[in-house]
Amino acid sequence: MKTSSFPASIAWTCASLAAAASISLLGGCKDSGASSNADGSKKLTIGFSQVGAESDWRVAETKSIKDEAAARGAELKFSDAQGKAENQIAAIRSFIAQGVDAIILAPKVGTGWEPVLKEAKAANIPVILVDRGITVEDPSLYVTLIASDFVAEGRMAAEWLAKKTDGKAQIIELEGSPGADPAIERKKGFADGIAAHPDMQIIASQSGDFETGKGKQVTETLLQQHGDKVTVVYAHNDNMALGAIEAIKAAGKKPGTDILVVSIDGVKSAFDAMVAGELNATVECSPLLGPAAFDAIEKTLAGETLEKKTVVADRLFDQSTAAEELPNRKY
Amino acid sequence: MKTLFTRKNLPILVTGAILVLLFGTFSAMFDNFLSMRVVANLFTSYAHIGVIAVGMTFVILSGGIDLSVGSVLGFTTILIASLITEHGMHPVPAITLALLAGAMFGTVMGFLIQQYQLPPFLVTLAGMFLARGLAFVVSNQSMGINHGMYEAVVDFAVPLGGRASLRAVAAIFIGVFLLGIVLAHFTRFGRNVYAIGGNAASALLMGLPVAVTRVGVYTLSGFCAALGGVVFTFQTQSGNATNGLGMELDAIAAVVIGGTLLSGGVGYQVGTLMGVLIYGTILTAISFDGSLDSSWQRIMIGALLLLFIGIQRFLTRGTTLQTSH
Numbered sequence: 041m042k043t044s045s046f047p048a049s050i051a052w053t054c055a056s057l058a059a060a061a062s063i064s065l066l067g068g069c070k071d072s073g074a075s076s077n078a079d080g081s082k083k084l085t086i087g088f089s090q091v092g093a094e095s096d097w098r099v100a101e102t103k104s105i106k107d108e109a110a111a112r113g114a115e116l117k118f119s120d121a122q123g124k125a126e127n128q129i130a131a132i133r134s135f136i137a138q139g140v141d142a143i144i145l146a147p148k149v150g151t152g153w154e155p156v157l158k159e160a161k162a163a164n165i166p167v168i169l170v171d172r173g174i175t176v177e178d179p180s181l182y183v184t185l186i187a188s189d190f191v192a193e194g195r196m197a198a199e200w201l202a203k204k205t206d207g208k209a210q211i212i213e214l215e216g217s218p219g220a221d222p223a224i225e226r227k228k229g230f231a232d233g234i235a236a237h238p239d240m241q242i243i244a245s246q247s248g249d250f251e252t253g254k255g256k257q258v259t260e261t262l263l264q265q266h267g268d269k270v271t272v273v274y275a276h277n278d279n280m281a282l283g284a285i286e287a288i289k290a291a292g293k294k295p296g297t298d299i300l301v302v303s304i305d306g307v308k309s310a311f312d313a314m315v316a317g318e319l320n321a322t323v324e325c326s327p328l329l330g331p332a333a334f335d336a337i338e339k340t341l342a343g344e345t346l347e348k349k350t351v352v353a354d355r356l357f358d359q360s361t362a363a364e365e366l367p368n369r370k371y
Numbered sequence: 372m373k374t375l376f377t378r379k380n381l382p383i384l385v386t387g388a389i390l391v392l393l394f395g396t397f398s399a400m401f402d403n404f405l406s407m408r409v410v411a412n413l414f415t416s417y418a419h420i421g422v423i424a425v426g427m428t429f430v431i432l433s434g435g436i437d438l439s440v441g442s443v444l445g446f447t448t449i450l451i452a453s454l455i456t457e458h459g460m461h462p463v464p465a466i467t468l469a470l471l472a473g474a475m476f477g478t479v480m481g482f483l484i485q486q487y488q489l490p491p492f493l494v495t496l497a498g499m500f501l502a503r504g505l506a507f508v509v510s511n512q513s514m515g516i517n518h519g520m521y522e523a524v525v526d527f528a529v530p531l532g533g534r535a536s537l538r539a540v541a542a543i544f545i546g547v548f549l550l551g552i553v554l555a556h557f558t559r560f561g562r563n564v565y566a567i568g569g570n571a572a573s574a575l576l577m578g579l580p581v582a583v584t585r586v587g588v589y590t591l592s593g594f595c596a597a598l599g600g601v602v603f604t605f606q607t608q609s610g611n612a613t614n615g616l617g618m619e620l621d622a623i624a625a626v627v628i629g630g631t632l633l634s635g636g637v638g639y640q641v642g643t644l645m646g647v648l649i650y651g652t653i654l655t656a657i658s659f660d661g662s663l664d665s666s667w668q669r670i671m672i673g674a675l676l677l678l679f680i681g682i683q684r685f686l687t688r689g690t691t692l693q694t695s696h
Contacts, residue, residue, distance in 0.1 A: 087658075087661070115661075116661065117658065117659070117660075117661025117662075118661050118662060119657070119658045119661070120664055120666075122666070124616075125607065125611075125614075126416075126419070126603070126606070126607075126614075127654070129416065129606060129607065130412075130416035130417070130651070130654060130655070130658070131654075131658045133412045133415065133416050134409075134412065134654075134655050134658035134659055135658065137403060137406065137408045137409050137412055137655075138401075138402075138403050138658075138659055139403060149513045149609075149611060150513060151513045151514065151515040151607070151608070151609035151611070152513065152515075152606075152607030152608060152609040152611070153607070154525065154608045155525045155605070155606060155607065155608055156606075158525070158526070163534070175515055177517060218511055218512070219511060219512035219513070
């Protein structure tokens, strides 16, 4: 066995030092610690644990929170968990170790947060949830949830449709991911909304996993199965509705005329589709939660008690208002 | 010194140097990084990967690979959650059952690999799909676990000073790691694993129990994967069939960065521990920085893996030269 390899290990070590140095270059210079704003108030440090960047909606949510932090002169520690709840848990622990003033959490799933939120509570760091709720035994583990009312969104879509069709519709429903809160509640709200109209019926309801491709595939199958009976497609999000529009075209029908299409979210591409006359209506589910989140942080740090849920008001847009709104769409 | 700085020990020395350098650099960059709390967090947050990686080290030392561990972890979490929450079982029998299931899963894969001389990559790839599918059969929704025993384990913390504490999952990780060292270096099983990984044919000629050892290695890995799942349920107080997606790759990366040769026969559990800590240190630094995309973690892990493949190439070239003399 040779013993001459020690110099080589030094060479490798230098290479790894270069790797470490690259992070420092990317990350900019060291924080100056307890910095303060121009007006002398203490600068807040906020940790934000985001699920990932899997959709336009989520990217817009991240941007809204980053922009709001900059606008209020707070320092934002942003962590993208790349779709893994365990990365979010680790990020929250790092935020606690750093001693942030508050944590914003956009949870990937509804369960699994109690252990780490107990650590945050023990360190007296308030946690604000955005866009999705969690199940906890002890509600004091978070301050408030800032989110849309998904049930109301489903009901708004149903009510608009009832007016548009005079209460007569044979509906295909494209559901979101099984078990996801938005899917469950948008289904419930829509069912509530059409309950008063006996001639509005859901003839088929299947999951399209919130994805364009799946939405197209499911719609194709359902159109083959139910043929000319179908008059409406209701999708739990815009992406699936856009897929459904493709499927309707492929079946030789005109989306927006032969078969009405309504959905929820209000992303930019949905507005494009409304202007093109292919989508009839979408209920906006705003991802711009930054201002409300920072309001909540400031209130709770000032000692105020907040409601457990802060509802963000949603609006419905149809073809008559789409063209006017399109230029304002940020996401 | 001469015995420490040998060619065989080169990878693990590099691993140690990288860990110290990374931690040192980040401590200089970020306030509060150099603290007991961050170190304790590394053991808490990455305990599940650590437990899996200990089992994976044995598999790789024997010259094999186990791609099923992430799925087995996911299966374990949802099985335990379902047994406790839906079927009202006490956590102790539920966890015992899950551990047995994981070990048995590994035994079957090991048996197939040994008996029919099938490639471990393919057998465990099949196992990966199978375990993930079974997890979704148990339940396709995430499920909370509310039981007094779980609360007690989650709340368990030995204060270490400086706002840091040793949590139950970290204690499990350290315990498994110590047992791994004992098993690798102080038992006949451990010596046999090294022998098989070094050269299976000569191990057989020497009369070593190759078949039993190889099946044992996969049984152990399956058990560790299930135990990683148990740890995961303590970390999240819930089960979810999607848990552990891609985690087998994280564990393999930690083992390789820890200096274990993928060709088998060379490596240490201590290296694996350092590999896991390097993995966690990079992620922690990214959270501390707060402006980096966490894809940088993958880029750095990728760079480190390349580095270690380079070292491995360098080492194997050395051995062929030696034998050709």
